């Protein structure tokens with residue numbers, strides 16, 4: 477497609493021959509709001525906190541000390557490893573999990589947005605990542621920047637994350653199918669989200685979280701960059717994304733601003749297309765580039781995607797899959813609340829539910 481006939485969805489109004497070193501005019505306010513990553517991440521974080529509160533209220537009801545509150549299905553997102561077991565069981569022909577289907581749907585949504593939009597789950601949705609990013613932002617506010625650790629250590633840390641991701645996925649893929657299917661039928665699995673919530677209030681967990689927070693203030697979100705196996709998986713998937721940031725080398729003025737604002741320590745000014753698995757499509761570099769048309773998000777290196785359109789596509793894809801799952805009865809758990817009540821009251825940990833399933 478000729479350069480001048482590309483669909484222009486961009487927010488830039490200055491010509492591509494912008495004077496060297498000049499700034500482009502600010503995008504309209506509504507576009508800046510719509511393209512604000514913090515807006516979406518805050519909404520998802522607040523919703524996550526709301527879901528946890530609802531889960532605790534549901535537990536209170538189950539223990540007989542409060543009114544009935546529906547159990548929020550979205551808390552399944554707290555058990556990614558457990559639901560990945562179920563996901564691989566499904567892929568291998570073990571059937572769809574009708575007991576806790578929301579977990580499978582969340583995995584599918586995360587994989588889909590990460591594949592389509594450069595690790596879009598990490599960039600625009602994940603509430604856990606948002607917490608660590610908040611601490612990293614606090615560090616930048618306090619000290620002006622996050623400290624970059626030596627390159628060799630950074631590479632080793634990132635390698636460790638991919639190793640963790642590979643080991644987890646391998647372990648989940650080789651577990652016998654009958655065991656994987658049986659795992660999701662354990663009442664332990666039904667209430668594991670509650671156990672995690674209670675665990676988060678334990679001093680040992682708070683100490684680890686506090687350490688991670690301090691490290692994030694100093695070095696950026698260390699959990700996301702070096703430890704999170706899911707981040708490793710989504711990065712690998714995102715590397716194959718058809719949508720990515722592209723640079724027009726002919727009009728680049730090598731000002732270095734794109735590298736300066738990149739929270740993932742990627743340098744877009746060195747490449748014609750950002751393949752780096754750490755890129756989460758945050759669009760900060762695109763918005764910061766002072767030369768119109770130099771740095772742009774593109775699908776298949778051709779179709780331009782404006783910075784304010786990108787998050788709408790990410791969230792839109794997420795909601796479309798969610799809506800489809802809800803409309804087809806593949807989101808809500810088929811475990812009756814009374815069954816949950818019995819499990820929570822009895823504190824059953826590892827009892828199979830054959831009676832219920834038969």
Ligand code: SF4
Nearest residue numbers: 598602605700704707
């Ligand atoms: S790396 Fe892990 S914790 Fe961080 S944003 Fe991605 S999935 Fe969330």
Ligand code: SF4
Nearest residue numbers: 728729731732734765
């Ligand atoms: S691509 Fe980066 S280095 Fe080149 S003009 Fe844009 S911000 Fe400056």
Ligand code: SF4
Nearest residue numbers: 738755756758759761
């Ligand atoms: S600033 Fe650019 S290169 Fe860095 S993560 Fe965001 S989109 Fe990717």
